[in-house]
Amino acid sequence: MKLSQRIQAMQFSPIRKLAPYAAAARAQGVTVYPLNIGQPDIETPETFKNALSSFHEKVLAYSDSRGLDVLLEAYRSYYKGWGMDFEKEDLIVTNAGSEALTFAMTAICDPGDEIIVPEPFYTNYNSFAALAQAHLKPLTTKAEDGFHLPSKEAVEALITERTKGILISNPGNPTGVVYTEEEIRMLTAICLEHDLTFIVDEVYREFTYDGLKFFSPFQIPEALEHLILIDSVSKRYSACGARIGLIASKNKELMQQVMKLAQARLCVPTVDQIASAELFSTDPSYLEKVNKEYAERRDILYAALKEIPGVICEKPTGAFYIVVKLPIANAEEFAQWMLTDFRYENQTVLVAPCAGFYATKGLGQDEIRLSYCIQKAALQKAAQVLRHGVEEYQRLH
């Protein structure tokens, strides 16, 4: 069978590549702390399961391509709480944030068009871009700067005739950065001046710490026509398995066109939509508690990382990730070695090497991404194991 060039050019998930080594270590009876993926361990609100049990339709029918009204209404009132005013026509429910991103890129890019993205960025952006035949143009940010943005001039230097938009994840995966109001206003101004679309992936909106206020370009009225919002219930309500996301925009022409993509795949699963709508009625104390929990975990992990000689990282202020520069040349080799060779009191740690999060070749090779989606006591132990691992690896290499 002749396979397409483009599928062969796509990358396998760099995060999932180490899974077999982790499985082998576990099979040996080793405790492997999973700091590699963003799978929250937080309990999903009961509201989801309750809605499942009370599903009583006789025929599990197609729903509307835009999404079920009950979910669209839940989203609308949720956004009102954030000062964002959406009509039903501004929203289309998607198969998680993944499909929303594919829709957005397909809607603004023809093959070969470019989207500027701060790197390191969520690795699957590469896959969605490959599918849309779009080219991601990296705007390099650095561990030393806490992954904040460079100057307006540095961003503008990347703009070409093929540039169609700027895409950010805010709060950021994999960096944990929360962009300041000034940074968001700077990117917005660039989009308005150069007639670009600003795609904002805000799935971690609730996860900002230290009393930091989250700022969205949707708070800038004159920008609205230029904005696309990507959202999902996955992280917010620890409902990754629901695969319920959203694409939203006040640009009517865009949303009319995106409806073609939505109609092509007919609709999103019915029961997940009904149950996800219920998630939005979860008591606000749930999200407050979750936020506090993540902030405490971040403090534990960050403090422990700072104890490791030679490690460079700034304290992240959002999401549940941190990118760490190690005093090690090849983080991918190190990550594998941790699973195959290193044990500390019969424990080891599974981390995500960062090279795959960069589009610029050669960057991120000494960096790893850690997520803090495990309990505090385990996180403390994992950090200790990592420290011993780094020290041992340095001794041997």
Add this chain to the structure above:
Amino acid sequence: MKLSQRIQAMQFSPIRKLAPYAAAARAQGVTVYPLNIGQPDIETPETFKNALSSFHEKVLAYSDSRGLDVLLEAYRSYYKGWGMDFEKEDLIVTNAGSEALTFAMTAICDPGDEIIVPEPFYTNYNSFAALAQAHLKPLTTKAEDGFHLPSKEAVEALITERTKGILISNPGNPTGVVYTEEEIRMLTAICLEHDLTFIVDEVYREFTYDGLKFFSPFQIPEALEHLILIDSVSKRYSACGARIGLIASKNKELMQQVMKLAQARLCVPTVDQIASAELFSTDPSYLEKVNKEYAERRDILYAALKEIPGVICEKPTGAFYIVVKLPIANAEEFAQWMLTDFRYENQTVLVAPCAGFYATKGLGQDEIRLSYCIQKAALQKAAQVLRHGVEEYQRLH
């Protein structure tokens, strides 16, 4: 906002275009028989809902990108019943048949590559092809021939250097045709001789009538490396809202590459997978009863259609559709007129005009597709209303 050329070039669903006119008629108190879409009215097996109620995981987590083991195993043993032997590695669960088709086209086509498809074909094939930047090359089939295939030479005449595969829906949407073993062997032979991939969309596998035996190219051992199977629980178990489909192939290299696409969107909804796995344990009498019901409906509809002077159609032998050539020049205008102007005893019928099911411009303009997804008594009335509509329209035009 600048939108991409390609999204603007995509079509809106020709089936859903008439929905507002139907809604307006209903708002006037008119009974509108929906013969336009393939939304079964058959009850979904209780097994699905029971599985939903018994979902008790604390965290609704991501599942494996390939799909949950319980569902993969259910599929495997289902196919064993059809004499098809799949390993777990040969299967990837998808967001319904839609995603499976997008995956298949993306895997075998680079932009500009061609896939041969008998027309009329399922309109969304156009959208998936547009997304994959693939070109669908129509192999015209005719109402007069019951939409069976032309000669091997006619198929081969369409092959160019860019041809990568042949795609069929069998039993056919929108035609209701069930290809004979000879036809399937002929297409398979062409694929083997010209090194093409044969994509078979068999979501209506159970729906063949008159004791007809369904034949799949997966029954031809030497073809296996060249085949891609598209499947879905939507029609089989009247579970369109579950959005659970499958892509399957014995070609290991293909499935490895398709896994990249599956990893990019992480996974398919967890509870729909669990509940869909249960569907396969539905008592076989369920499918027998459904099959009998559809066959009876087909008989009613076909008999009534043959009563309409000037109508051309062969008795379809599968799925739950029939394409009918009307003695009317513009079926799209007729379909709209039925909703806006025509009433028979305060009833009318919603049909799907067929032009959108053809890739060749100008074809299908005098044809409509009817689905028989309503109760027999209603179907009888709908056919009577349609007959009066055709006669009245002819008088007026």
